[in-house]
Amino acid sequence: MRTAKNEDLTEPGGHGGQWQAVYEGLQKGIISGKYRSGVRLIEDDIIEATGATRHAVRKAFDELVRLGLAVRYPHRGVQVRSFSESEIWQIYEVRECLELKAISYYTEPAAKELVRKLKAVVSDHERAIANNDLAEMYLQNNLLHEAIYQRCENQFLLEAIKHHSLLSHLIHTNSVQSKDLRSKGAKDHLTMIQAIEKGDQKTLARTLRNHIRTFRDYYLQHLTS
Incomplete structure (x- = not known):
């Protein structure tokens, strides 16, 4: 092509x-x-x-x-680039390690200003989903996750997260698009924000881990179907 x-x-x-x-x-x-x-x-x-x-x-x-x-x-x-099944596993394994480390700093309720910012980005992301705008979905999803992970204040970790997010989005755009998957992703974001607002690190980590694995498993299923 x-x-x-x-x-x-x-x-x-x-x-x-x-x-x-x-x-x-x-x-x-x-x-x-x-x-x-x-x-x-x-x-x-x-x-x-x-x-x-x-x-x-x-x-x-x-x-x-x-x-x-x-x-x-x-x-x-x-x-x-295209990715093999093994490469998809590896990318998402690294993402899980990096992102769980980044959220480990949320041990207390977040500032109200941060929570308001996160909710505003979620609204923009949901609007992009409704408009089926892949580029805007990628942008708003990244803005949301970057805002969440800034708490760790480790620029090397943040750059590594950004890079692997870019790779996983390439996997995303080459998969069959699922409205149900997008809807679940949006709900996960809201659950994560609620956990951040309360300082509930366990719920935040569990939701993020499931969020990453759900998308990974969907792409692998599509790749091998």
């Missing part, structure tokens, strides 16, 4: 000649499902669509490969 031509790969207001803008546009296309696993990213098509230099496009490709969103094959160029 080839990259569709004449796609707007730059963010609104971005600088088309800069590799960051090309990368951000490609990343958005990947996480929104526009460029699915196995799609070959064609340099000339992206240069034509963005007006970027070949050097900028290649640097954007390098960043996609570095982050695990794409793979470079000899004589075949760069393709959007």
Whole structure:
């Protein structure tokens, strides 16, 4: 599969000649499902669509490969990455370890300001679900989890969580979309916020663990069905 031509790969207001803008546009296309696993990213098509230099496009490709969103094959160029069953298990195993560590700091009731912020993001996430907007769902889901995990104040841990969340979202966009799964995910978010508000670390950890495993199992079932 080839990259569709004449796609707007730059963010609104971005600088088309800069590799960051090309990368951000490609990343958005990947996480929104526009460029699915196995799609070959064609340099000339992206240069034509963005007006970027070949050097900028290649640097954007390098960043996609570095982050695990794409793979470079000899004589075949760069393709959007796909994941094996074993890789999905490994990604979600790492996510569970990292995210459970991040929430271990919630041993007391959270500040009201944080709870209000989390509830506002949940509302935006639910709106994205209702609109079936995958890119916005990814954005709001990340904003929510990042706001929750900031409590740990460990930037290395937060960066690792962000990276594995990006990989798992690529798995998400290449799976059959389930309204029931999305609904359960939204309910999990509300339960987590209630636990944070009360300082109920056990409920928070149990809900997060089940949340991660439910999505993992769904994707594995789809992969092997």
